[in-house]
Amino acid sequence: MTLFIQQLFDGLALGGVYCLAAIGLTLIFGVLRIPNLAHGALYMLGAYVTYFFLVTVGVPYVAAIGLAAVVLALLGVLMERLVFHPLRNAPHTHHMIAAVGAMFFFQAVAQALWGADFRRMESPISGSVTILGAQISWQRIVIVGTAVVVLGLLTWFVKRSIHGQTIEAIEQDRTGSSLVGISPSRVSMLTFGLAAALATVAAGLVAPINLLSPTMGDALSLKVFAIIILGGLGSLPGAVVGGFALALAEVMTSTYVSAAAGEGIAFVVIVLVLAIRPTGLFARAVQR
């Protein structure tokens, strides 16, 4: 029972990270209709930039994550301008190929700046608390708490604020939104910036638990795809539910079955879901 509770909290913390990363991806898909294969690379850079601010510059942990999020948001906007904007009328395969190029580039940058070796990021948040006999580290509680707060703010932003609402408008009807004066190009930039910032927050939170490496985004990239397929491409609540569901499934499988099975479950999910429903679970009518 103690083991189960321990794993439950681990799963929730991981779920918080997955949610934050997956929401960015699902937003980008909703607005631009492209699967951004470089999302995992943005996450990885987010972790390294957080590391840079925390260790090299020496600012406090929360500020480091915030600064890194700003840097990555700018990078996300730049990437939209330089890579995806010129391709907006190209066939869908070209976006994915370009994203792969960007992904390799980011990995090479991280390796050139910080080396290929694993790096450990010490968190200022230490200690743990005992809940129902299970030792839960504060770091994990902070992850879950931050995820909830950020998700709340994001929901407010998208549903209530005027700039956030433009994102939903573009998702629903691109032409219609242009007619009422919403610039699709500006919304694309906003979405990319937001997505990169969210991925950075996720990476900054989880970095003290995991190690940093230039390839840390690869597996995550595929997992967030599994999540947004599970939750429906472009759906925010879907990404949240999918994120927690996949994280719990992963943690439980690696505890009770085997580590390799836990690693592979995300891909099995993608294959099973798409084999049964080729347009994903909860897919809305696809608009072009």
Next chain:
Amino acid sequence: MTTTFSPQRIGTVLVALALLAAPLTLGGEEYVLRVLTVGATYAIAVYGMNLILGLTGQLSLAHGGFFGIGVYVVGLLTTDYHWAFWPSLAVAVVATAVGGYVAGVVALRTHEEYFAIFTMAMGFIIFLVISRWESVTHAHSGVSGVKFPEGFGAVDFSEPIVMYYLVLVFLLGAAYVTYAVRRSGIGRTLVAIRTSEDLARSIGVNVGLNKQLAFAASTTLAGLGGGLFAAVQGFVGPSAAGIDLTFEMLMFILVGGLGTVLGPVVGTFLVLFLFEFFQDFEAYRFLVLGPIIVVLVIFAPRGIVGYLNQFVGRVRSRRANGSRNPGRPHDDRKAESTTDVKEAL
């Protein structure tokens, strides 16, 4: 096409001559010959990718996985099970053909980006199985001592140069298959599917079946390339099935030219040459190559061979039109997409 000295034909002959003469001019440089032979096995698999991505317009990211299946079928059968090379290669080819067809039944129910994500997951599962199933695949310790093909008569395939020509024969076969498919009704059917599935269906094309056959053909070539790769390398590890390999092949074909007959071989050897050039700072090669991929996709999505074809086509149409229409209209892209069906090599 009617003249004997069309630029495309000259280009084909030049590439073929370069490949045939390469080992002779290198004067016994073992290392370079090895790179060339490995490159040729990749190129065979890239021809497979060309069939599904270049002609049919479906981005399959499971290609490295099927290459890995070919590698491991030959690798494991010739070592742990003491099979001869040729039957092992036959098994690899049949396994990837059947595997591809069966996988295609499910995979091709999905479309566009879903297909790419689905095949990426499929490729990753193949990689996970190969890199984790220790009792069968030896996981990260890999497979060593893969046999050379059995020679006949005076032909001895353990000679690097003979092995090179053997792989080259298969490579020419793959190129010829692509050429034949392009010229046949099947090729036009596939291009029609690439242009628009709905339109193709409306003129009576069996879209599902044709896509499935194209996918199975592509995985078969991946398996063939993989099987030969195992014999050339002698030692193979799980990285021969990785997703990075898929992405590298994607770059090869993009540089060469999607949907062209010469694109895969030109792209593969050119990029491998660049890789070797940047070898001293191998880890950082993507600092240069990453942006190159992006720039190519944005500014030259048709690749080198595609660009040359376009150039030849433009010169020819200008000559045909005489002085009536000296400058082509600005939206070349649309005009090309109709001409390339007919004449691109």
